[in-house]
Amino acid sequence: MSQFYFDTEKTGHKRFELPGAKPHYNPDRPGQVEHIFLDISLDIPAQKCYGSCNIRLLPVRNGIELLTLDAVNLKIEAVQVNEVVEKFEYDGEQLCINLSQPTEIGHRLLIAIAYSAEKPQRGIYFIQPDKHYPEKPTQVWTQGEDEDSRYWFPCFDYPGQLSTSEIRVRVPQPLVAISNGELVDTIAEAKHTTYHWSQQQVHPTYLMTLAVGDFAEIRDEWHGKPVTYYVEKGREADAKRSMGKTPQMIEFLSEKYGYPYAFPKYAQVCVDDFIFGGMENTSTTLLTDRCLLDERAILDNRNTESLVVHELAHQWFGDLVVIKHWSHAWIKEGMASYSEVMWTEREYGNQEAAYYRLSEARSYFNEDSSRYRRPMVTHVYREAIELYDRHIYEKGSCVYHMIRAELGDELFWQAVQTFVQDNAHQTVETIDLLRAIEKATGRNLAFLFDQYVYRGGHPDFKVAYSWDNDANLAKVTVTQTQAKAESKDLFNLKIPIGFGYKKNPQLINFTVRIHEKEQSFYFPLSQKPDFISFDVGNNYLKTVTLEYPISELKAQLEFDLDPISRIYAAEALAKKGGLEATQALSLALKNDSFWGVRVEVVKQLAEVQLDQAFDGLVAGLNDPSPFVRRAVIGALSQIKTHNSYKAVKGFVQDGDASYYVEAAACRTVGAIAAAHLEDKPHEDKVIKLLKSVLEERAGWNEVVRSGAVAGLSEFKSSEAALNLLLEYTKIGIPQPLRLSAIRALGKISTGQTPANIERILDRLSEIARETFFLTQVAVLTALGQMETPKAIGILQSLANQTADGRVRRYAEEEVSKVQKNIGTDKTLKQLREELDQIKQQNQELKSRLENLEAKSK
Ligand SMILES: [Zn+2]
Numbered sequence: 001m002s003q004f005y006f007d008t009e010k011t012g013h014k015r016f017e018l019p020g021a022k023p024h025y026n027p028d029r030p031g032q033v034e035h036i037f038l039d040i041s042l043d044i045p046a047q048k049c050y051g052s053c054n055i056r057l058l059p060v061r062n063g064i065e066l067l068t069l070d071a072v073n074l075k076i077e078a079v080q081v082n083e084v085v086e087k088f089e090y091d092g093e094q095l096c097i098n099l100s101q102p103t104e105i106g107h108r109l110l111i112a113i114a115y116s117a118e119k120p121q122r123g124i125y126f127i128q129p130d131k132h133y134p135e136k137p138t139q140v141w142t143q144g145e146d147e148d149s150r151y152w153f154p155c156f157d158y159p160g161q162l163s164t165s166e167i168r169v170r171v172p173q174p175l176v177a178i179s180n181g182e183l184v185d186t187i188a189e190a191k192h193t194t195y196h197w198s199q200q201q202v203h204p205t206y207l208m209t210l211a212v213g214d215f216a217e218i219r220d221e222w223h224g225k226p227v228t229y230y231v232e233k234g235r236e237a238d239a240k241r242s243m244g245k246t247p248q249m250i251e252f253l254s255e256k257y258g259y260p261y262a263f264p265k266y267a268q269v270c271v272d273d274f275i276f277g278g279m280e281n282t283s284t285t286l287l288t289d290r291c292l293l294d295e296r297a298i299l300d301n302r303n304t305e306s307l308v309v310h311e312l313a314h315q316w317f318g319d320l321v322v323i324k325h326w327s328h329a330w331i332k333e334g335m336a337s338y339s340e341v342m343w344t345e346r347e348y349g350n351q352e353a354a355y356y357r358l359s360e361a362r363s364y365f366n367e368d369s370s371r372y373r374r375p376m377v378t379h380v381y382r383e384a385i386e387l388y389d390r391h392i393y394e395k396g397s398c399v400y401h402m403i404r405a406e407l408g409d410e411l412f413w414q415a416v417q418t419f420v421q422d423n424a425h426q427t428v429e430t431i432d433l434l435r436a437i438e439k440a441t442g443r444n445l446a447f448l449f450d451q452y453v454y455r456g457g458h459p460d461f462k463v464a465y466s467w468d469n470d471a472n473l474a475k476v477t478v479t480q481t482q483a484k485a486e487s488k489d490l491f492n493l494k495i496p497i498g499f500g501y502k503k504n505p506q507l508i509n510f511t512v513r514i515h516e517k518e519q520s521f522y523f524p525l526s527q528k529p530d531f532i533s534f535d536v537g538n539n540y541l542k543t544v545t546l547e548y549p550i551s552e553l554k555a556q557l558e559f560d561l562d563p564i565s566r567i568y569a570a571e572a573l574a575k576k577g578g579l580e581a582t583q584a585l586s587l588a589l590k591n592d593s594f595w596g597v598r599v600e601v602v603k604q605l606a607e608v609q610l611d612q613a614f615d616g617l618v619a620g621l622n623d624p625s626p627f628v629r630r631a632v633i634g635a636l637s638q639i640k641t642h643n644s645y646k647a648v649k650g651f652v653q654d655g656d657a658s659y660y661v662e663a664a665a666c667r668t669v670g671a672i673a674a675a676h677l678e679d680k681p682h683e684d685k686v687i688k689l690l691k692s693v694l695e696e697r698a699g700w701n702e703v704v705r706s707g708a709v710a711g712l713s714e715f716k717s718s719e720a721a722l723n724l725l726l727e728y729t730k731i732g733i734p735q736p737l738r739l740s741a742i743r744a745l746g747k748i749s750t751g752q753t754p755a756n757i758e759r760i761l762d763r764l765s766e767i768a769r770e771t772f773f774l775t776q777v778a779v780l781t782a783l784g785q786m787e788t789p790k791a792i793g794i795l796q797s798l799a800n801q802t803a804d805g806r807v808r809r810y811a812e813e814e815v816s817k818v819q820k821n822i823g824t825d826k827t828l829k830q831l832r833e834e835l836d837q838i839k840q841q842n843q844e845l846k847s848r849l850e851n852l853e854a855k856s857k
Helices: 002-006 236-243 246-256 303-314 330-348 350-370 391-407 409-423 430-441 446-452 550-559 563-576 578-591 595-607 611-622 626-636 642-653 659-674 680-696 700-713 719-727 735-749 754-767 773-784 789-801 805-823 826-856
Strands: 031-043 048-059 066-070 075-081 088-090 094-098 109-118 124-127 139-142 163-172 176-179 182-188 192-203 210-213 215-222 225-232 266-271 284-288 321-323 426-428 460-468 473-480 493-501 504-514 518-524 531-534 543-547
Touching: 066 109, 075 088, 075 094, 139 266, 163 176, 163 210, 176 192, 176 215, 210 225, 210 266, 215 236, 215 246, 225 236, 225 246, 236 303, 246 266, 246 303, 246 330, 266 303, 284 303, 303 330, 321 330, 321 409, 330 350, 330 391, 330 430, 350 391, 350 563, 350 595, 391 409, 391 430, 391 446, 409 426, 409 430, 430 446, 460 531, 473 504, 473 531, 493 518, 493 550, 504 518, 531 550, 531 563, 543 563, 550 563, 550 578, 563 578, 563 595, 578 595, 578 611, 578 826, 595 611, 595 626, 611 626, 611 642, 611 826, 626 642, 626 659, 642 659, 642 680, 659 680, 659 700, 680 700, 680 719, 700 719, 700 735, 719 735, 719 754, 735 754, 735 773, 754 773, 754 789, 773 789, 773 805, 789 805
Parallel strands: 031 163, 225 266, 266 284, 321 426, 460 543
Antiparallel strands: 031 048, 048 109, 066 094, 075 109, 088 094, 124 139, 139 210, 163 192, 176 210, 182 192, 215 225, 460 473, 473 518, 493 504, 493 531
């Protein structure tokens, strides 16, 4: 019975469903929408969109007298049906049209609605320069997903309705308007231009879009189809650098999905102040202009490439094959996130792909343990936007990978291709994916979906190993630690276990069924293996804790071909601690061929409470990979010594090839200096250094200056640092930097005087009145780190006033964080600090002892 599966309270996880959550269903359909034609004009200074919305509907049954459309805060002027004026009622959310002629099957209705939207809160966004930001471009763009198209035109606004669409829009010169499908006509007047776009393949209302601006157009192509990049003028080189792989990606995905790109063109428009990373509107993706990379940023920024392939993958998963209801959004978001893994595999190889997958898994684990646990498919929520979390994206991606591992490459792609081909230009639910897999391969993967899709959670494995020399037997004991007493929390999976030898990279594999709370397996081997590889290939979504002897862990870190296994070995080694483990980790940092493993080794070295770990880490500062240098500098912030400071300071003063490395260095020098409160002159010196960064290093997306802001936020008891941060929260400061400064107020607040805390609260409540999504989120993040009940008041008023479901949800979650912060009382904090000091002394003693022991050997 599924009810029990959905009961997540007992496992100690918070519930996904907030108070007021209820089941959501698609509405009854009066008929099939065949075509939507928007004929509109934009008055940009007035933030107004007006004109007519024309919907052609084929009724499914006779006798319908009332049509109900979604339309929020519009002004409805008049309604005609088949050119006859009809009565209507409008309550600001739904438009009810009374049909004087009840419907008849086969007799189409042409609904024409004259309307306008003025200063809409959502759906369509007007961006303009103002006195604080005179450089801001003039742009208009839309964002329909999930239920926001109704804020800019009346429609049957749910993904179950697919139709063709057409947008004719009149805009002031010199602006251009880009929309779905093909440009069929342009009409120039004296001061205006009308652009007429037509999308002839069916799609849902949430994918209809409009992007207007004075864009530069960069033309590329794929098999004769136009591939265009639209960016603000002056950023043409960044556009090519950031999106230039698009034609190769179209080729790659067309082949993998077994369906050539379905639409007449592919445009990507980079817009200002976008509230998501990207949005896969049919044939016309919108991207945040912050994804545009300059020459330095491309060095260690893979996010843009991932974003570009993610939105492109949606052109198949989401746009060509459309989800019937939001509860099945994991089908498209999981696959779009998995396309990032696929592309990484093709472009950068298997190790990078495996590491990308691990990062996705971790991002989901994080949400699972800190926010809530839920089934990937659920229709119980307050607003559909709440579903767009790390369960459907990152966990969804991991589930696609498990399907691939379960079927093998050949059958997996056959199944995916069958799914796409059978459902092109139609809507799907999760069951359709299972059916396509069964049709294409004969395999029934219901067991996998039951465990990973229809219920929350994942297995947490503890794996112990020992060798019986007399019998030549390897004993492996696997415990599912996530399962309490009840068997419903147990997973039932077939998992390969491999044994490896230093001189032979090929593992000897055995597959076992793991289904009990604890199971021991015995494997006869001709000789003692050097290491053990649990879940060969690391295909299953899981966590593991390895309890192997130190020599097996060292061998695995050095010889296992799977980077994820090497990372698990590094984690287990760090837990063991001691000089031998530290040396093995230091060696791996020097020698491992893959930067991803080196990054993870760095993190583990920072966890080892031995001074010798510092020597190993510092060597990594010269690593050729910027990812590793950044990790080392981040790790050194945990080792708050003068030597750490000396090692990092140069990266602040002299810089690095990578923006992110420089930013990390700014943060770390702050963290180290702030830990030595007795040394006031040094503190002043570092604050001055960070101030000089703020004054001199403006640049790409303000990454470096945001690092300086983070560094300043470490000085929790410094009024000088606080004053500096407050300066950068002022309106007029470049937005990415200002957002960082707003967020930093939360962290710095925790050591400030009551009077200064009041100043922080005043500033945050003032900023909270701004309606821009990213500003509101920054305010929420800051408030959530504070330790005063007054933060709760501001959070609650934000939750009550916002028009955004995401902001509402975050605000409520931050309230419980603040409550928790307050609960941790002062004496406990003091005890923790004292404990930290004792640990530090203990570490010094231990390090000396280890050295003595090493010498005496
Ligand atoms: Zn997506």
